[in-house]
Amino acid sequence: MTTPRPHLLAPLRIGPVTLPNRVVVPAMVTRLSGEDGHVNEAIVDRYVRYAQGHVGLIVVEAMAVHSAKSGPLLRISEDAYVPGHRELVRRVRDTSDSRIVPQIIHFMKVARSGWRQTIDSLTAVDIDQIVRQFGDAARRAREAGYDGVELHSAHAYTLSSFVSRLNPRRDEYGGRSLETRLAMFGRVMAEVRRQVGADFVVGARFLADEMIKDGYTVEDAKRIALRMAQLGVDYVSLSVGGKFEDAVHREGQPLYPYTGYSGDRCMPGDWYPPLPHAAYAAEIRRYVRAHGYAVPIVSVGKISDPADAERLLETGQADLVGMARQLLSDPDWVRKVETGREREIVRCIYCNVCKQLDENFREVHCFLWPKGARQAPQPESAGEVPSWPAGGAGLTVDFTKGWAQLKWNEALGGTTGYDVYRAEAGTQGVTASGCVAAVKNEKYRDTAVLGGLKYTYYVRPFDAAGRAGPPSNAVTLELELAGRTP
Amino acid sequence: MTTPRPHLLAPLRIGPVTLPNRVVVPAMVTRLSGEDGHVNEAIVDRYVRYAQGHVGLIVVEAMAVHSAKSGPLLRISEDAYVPGHRELVRRVRDTSDSRIVPQIIHFMKVARSGWRQTIDSLTAVDIDQIVRQFGDAARRAREAGYDGVELHSAHAYTLSSFVSRLNPRRDEYGGRSLETRLAMFGRVMAEVRRQVGADFVVGARFLADEMIKDGYTVEDAKRIALRMAQLGVDYVSLSVGGKFEDAVHREGQPLYPYTGYSGDRCMPGDWYPPLPHAAYAAEIRRYVRAHGYAVPIVSVGKISDPADAERLLETGQADLVGMARQLLSDPDWVRKVETGREREIVRCIYCNVCKQLDENFREVHCFLWPKGARQAPQPESAGEVPSWPAGGAGLTVDFTKGWAQLKWNEALGGTTGYDVYRAEAGTQGVTASGCVAAVKNEKYRDTAVLGGLKYTYYVRPFDAAGRAGPPSNAVTLELELAGRTP
Numbered sequence: 001m002t003t004p005r006p007h008l009l010a011p012l013r014i015g016p017v018t019l020p021n022r023v024v025v026p027a028m029v030t031r032l033s034g035e036d037g038h039v040n041e042a043i044v045d046r047y048v049r050y051a052q053g054h055v056g057l058i059v060v061e062a063m064a065v066h067s068a069k070s071g072p073l074l075r076i077s078e079d080a081y082v083p084g085h086r087e088l089v090r091r092v093r094d095t096s097d098s099r100i101v102p103q104i105i106h107f108m109k110v111a112r113s114g115w116r117q118t119i120d121s122l123t124a125v126d127i128d129q130i131v132r133q134f135g136d137a138a139r140r141a142r143e144a145g146y147d148g149v150e151l152h153s154a155h156a157y158t159l160s161s162f163v164s165r166l167n168p169r170r171d172e173y174g175g176r177s178l179e180t181r182l183a184m185f186g187r188v189m190a191e192v193r194r195q196v197g198a199d200f201v202v203g204a205r206f207l208a209d210e211m212i213k214d215g216y217t218v219e220d221a222k223r224i225a226l227r228m229a230q231l232g233v234d235y236v237s238l239s240v241g242g243k244f245e246d247a248v249h250r251e252g253q254p255l256y257p258y259t260g261y262s263g264d265r266c267m268p269g270d271w272y273p274p275l276p277h278a279a280y281a282a283e284i285r286r287y288v289r290a291h292g293y294a295v296p297i298v299s300v301g302k303i304s305d306p307a308d309a310e311r312l313l314e315t316g317q318a319d320l321v322g323m324a325r326q327l328l329s330d331p332d333w334v335r336k337v338e339t340g341r342e343r344e345i346v347r348c349i350y351c352n353v354c355k356q357l358d359e360n361f362r363e364v365h366c367f368l369w370p371k372g373a374r375q376a377p378q379p380e381s382a383g384e385v386p387s388w389p390a391g392g393a394g395l396t397v398d399f400t401k402g403w404a405q406l407k408w409n410e411a412l413g414g415t416t417g418y419d420v421y422r423a424e425a426g427t428q429g430v431t432a433s434g435c436v437a438a439v440k441n442e443k444y445r446d447t448a449v450l451g452g453l454k455y456t457y458y459v460r461p462f463d464a465a466g467r468a469g470p471p472s473n474a475v476t477l478e479l480e481l482a483g484r485t486p
Numbered sequence: 487m488t489t490p491r492p493h494l495l496a497p498l499r500i501g502p503v504t505l506p507n508r509v510v511v512p513a514m515v516t517r518l519s520g521e522d523g524h525v526n527e528a529i530v531d532r533y534v535r536y537a538q539g540h541v542g543l544i545v546v547e548a549m550a551v552h553s554a555k556s557g558p559l560l561r562i563s564e565d566a567y568v569p570g571h572r573e574l575v576r577r578v579r580d581t582s583d584s585r586i587v588p589q590i591i592h593f594m595k596v597a598r599s600g601w602r603q604t605i606d607s608l609t610a611v612d613i614d615q616i617v618r619q620f621g622d623a624a625r626r627a628r629e630a631g632y633d634g635v636e637l638h639s640a641h642a643y644t645l646s647s648f649v650s651r652l653n654p655r656r657d658e659y660g661g662r663s664l665e666t667r668l669a670m671f672g673r674v675m676a677e678v679r680r681q682v683g684a685d686f687v688v689g690a691r692f693l694a695d696e697m698i699k700d701g702y703t704v705e706d707a708k709r710i711a712l713r714m715a716q717l718g719v720d721y722v723s724l725s726v727g728g729k730f731e732d733a734v735h736r737e738g739q740p741l742y743p744y745t746g747y748s749g750d751r752c753m754p755g756d757w758y759p760p761l762p763h764a765a766y767a768a769e770i771r772r773y774v775r776a777h778g779y780a781v782p783i784v785s786v787g788k789i790s791d792p793a794d795a796e797r798l799l800e801t802g803q804a805d806l807v808g809m810a811r812q813l814l815s816d817p818d819w820v821r822k823v824e825t826g827r828e829r830e831i832v833r834c835i836y837c838n839v840c841k842q843l844d845e846n847f848r849e850v851h852c853f854l855w856p857k858g859a860r861q862a863p864q865p866e867s868a869g870e871v872p873s874w875p876a877g878g879a880g881l882t883v884d885f886t887k888g889w890a891q892l893k894w895n896e897a898l899g900g901t902t903g904y905d906v907y908r909a910e911a912g913t914q915g916v917t918a919s920g921c922v923a924a925v926k927n928e929k930y931r932d933t934a935v936l937g938g939l940k941y942t943y944y945v946r947p948f949d950a951a952g953r954a955g956p957p958s959n960a961v962t963l964e965l966e967l968a969g970r971t972p
Binding site (some may be wrong): 272426 | 662665701703758762773780835887
């Protein structure tokens with residue numbers, strides 16, 4: 001079955017290069033690098049895999065423009081790092097016409113005591129140095145053969161702290177007005193352009209909403225995006241939250257900026273609705289377009305369905321769609337859309353195992369990959385298509401304690417997991433249906449069912465390539481409504 | 487100029503009564519009551535004022551169903567409180583056909599140390615008692631002559647803590663499934679109906695999104711609303727946030743649940759966009775309607791413009807619009823809409839002075855009311871219409887430090903404040919214009935201006951009744967864009 005996605009698969013010019021389609025993998029830490037900060041084989045494999053899947057724009061995980069200590073993290077702070085990056089770029093270019101840029105970052109110091117350095121401690125000399133470090137890093141990115149760079153002005157890091165509504169400084173880089181909050185970004189952008197010239201992509205990532213107490217909202221974000229457009233940024237990529245201000249300190253660990261509510265919002269889990277943040281991108285795009293700027297806007301946040309992605313583009317809510325966790329789960333997402341195999345996409349279930357691995361400084365992989373895999377499985381590595389044993393799937397559903405408990409038989413073939421499908425129906429018929437979870441073992445507990453409604457379940461086994469076996473038997477459960485007054 | 491608002495001014499049947507229009511004043515603490523919990527003259531005046539302004543549904547501030555200590559707070563926990571409420575209802579009925587219900591609340595103990603009691607400490611006996619207390623309170627509300635009651639199942643209070651995704655209990659009222667989280671509400675609802683019968687409005691207020699780490703989102707809220715509809719709730723009123731989990735403890739003060747990020751979201755300030763939460767109500771309404779339930783949904787959150795309110799209703803995003811701070815600022819909002827005087831509405835500026843007064847246990851008034859007023863001014867109390875002195879308004883705008891500094895002359899007549907109007911224009915013309923602030927003194931600092939754009943400002947004096955004087959001279963400022971690379 002071929003599903004044409006004309007907007008999603010349309011090329012897009014950004015600065016001097018053309019992306020083959022509208023799909024972006026945003027910067028996502030892999031924890032595959034050593035403390036030395038050099039590109040290694042595992043990192044090359046990770047990004048080549050996205051190129052193989054034909055992702056339009058690959059943004060390589062944040063790499064430091066400076067030499068501050070920070071566990072396993074890529075670096076671009078010295079010329080000695082360039083050869084590694086050059087090899088990474090070469091390998092990606094050998095794979096497909098995916099475009100590739102590194103995200104470059106400056107961050108402040110954090111200590112295991114919970115202490116963290118804040119931007120009000122930066123002197124004029126420090127600021128000049130950071131500006132130069134961004135410029136030098138961008139120049140190195142160009143030397144390495146990247147298509148551009150992305151300036152990290154989001155989450156809990158230095159540039160974002162200047163743009164923040166909580167910027168504590170009182171000087172010309174300070175928090176007393178939007179203009180002064182934007183001054184640091186303006187200097188960095190000018191220095192980067194000075195070093196790389198006009199014919200090199202310079203993108204920027206920033207927050208559509210800080211999602212913290214007294215933080216800025218989309219009202220400021222509209223104007224921040226406009227400023228970036230005024231400064232000649234080639235694309236803006238949005239995110240939300242991920243701040244230090246509400247982070248939860250773990251004894252003896254440096255503060256991790258995705259442990260508070262703003263972290264929930266940054267990487268919304270399975271209890272969030274799909275596309276929880278798309279409206280921000282749409283609002284920002286509308287505002288920037290009304291000012292006559294065509295800068296492409298990357299929308300992000302629990303986008304996984306090609307139909308949703310297509311609609312965002314078709315209705316002018318975004319120019320590009322960013323998917324981090326979904327592309328980690330299935331780097332072949334674009335290829336499958338291109339070849340009419342959308343049903344084979346291994347859908348991210350937003351379990352955030354990847355987030356937990358990052359938080360614990362462990363190599364980031366996807367929970368849905370085969371056990372022990374360091375990278376997403378190759379399409380051709382799949383063996384026999386999943387099937388049910390002779391006795392069938394034997395799905396049963398039990399509802400006794402306020403939740404639906406599903407159990408079924410183990411499937412055969414190359415089965416790596418199961419998709420759980422549910423239809424919810426009331427007196428007016430089915431109101432919601434679709435895949436509600438993917439699990440590795442033969443059981444699932446659905447805690448979101450409501451008495452008075454009717455639920456129908458089935459499960460399907462899938463293999464590492466996303467190929468699905470036949471659906472199980474379907475089980476329907478009509479739940480009584482307890483406690484209703486007669 | 488008459489502006490018809492057919493949807494906003496249409497009556498609506500809820501349960502056995504008919505609201506004269508679609509405007510609701512949600513429960514808003516006044517801190518006008520003494521520690522004794524009885525209705526007093528100041529409280530009567532506050533609610534009569536809303537009736538005078540012809541608010542469709544007046545929800546009287548939360549009153550305790552139990553006798554726990556909690557500073558100045560209304561009570562309905564004993565029959566002795568009924569006469570005071572009867573008098574309040576009588577006075578409202580004498581004023582207009584506004585309908586009136588009290589919000590009834592149970593809350594857990596809090597201490598000045600920051601300690602708070604949580605629902606896992608409640609025994610089966612405690613739970614039975616709380617259920618009965620809600621029923622008894624509802625019965626007293628009926629005896630007092632109210633049109634109904636609203637069950638407070640929002641924010642940081644007992645019923646909401648059961649519904650919460652963070653409900654820590656493990657029993658049949660516990661957090662392990664949505665059904666068990668809803669069990670307590672189900673029992674309360676059944677007991678309330680048992681005591682008041684079917685011909686009495688029973689509304690409920692709950693959160694469309696908890697806005698805290700690991701809290702529930704609109705995905706659960708849809709089903710919570712459906713359950714309320716299944717149980718025969720006559721209207722559901724939404725809010726968001728306002729939780730203890732992220733509250734900031736002030737030394738020696740009991741925890742106040744509006745001091746964290748979820749508090750920001752609950753009462754979004756002037757840096758939030760208009761209608762930040764309307765999409766939640768729309769989503770919930772869509773879901774409940776798809777299940778065949780017609781229960782009216784109250785949308786809330788920075789609604790102040792009659793055109794916005796009309797649109798929410800017209801497009802099926804809500805059945806009723808709730809405005810707390812806007813109706814505090816101008817209880818005559820509905821009357822002014824009815825009589826084509828929308829321009830005279832004293833627009834809430836979301837400065838949250840009212841919120842700060844509440845937090846400090848001080849009488850809640852509006853910053854835009856005349857100095858020292860305990861209640862909103864009467865329409866007929868206005869004297870001479872504001873005007874400018876002989877030399878004119880003399881508005882000047884200075885832009886030197888990254889913000890626009892406005893100054894102007896003092897206006898004459900009954901001037902109580904000034905509206906500041908701004909148009910923002912880029913190369914494509916004006917992209918945004920409107921009133922950006924209301925201030926009491928003759929100066930304003932606009933910190934959200936952006937270099938590269940053109941701003942035009944004027945100010946208008948207004949009096950306590952919202953009558954505006956003539957606009958000042960207009961001043962246009964073309965800001966240079968600093969830092970742009972050539």
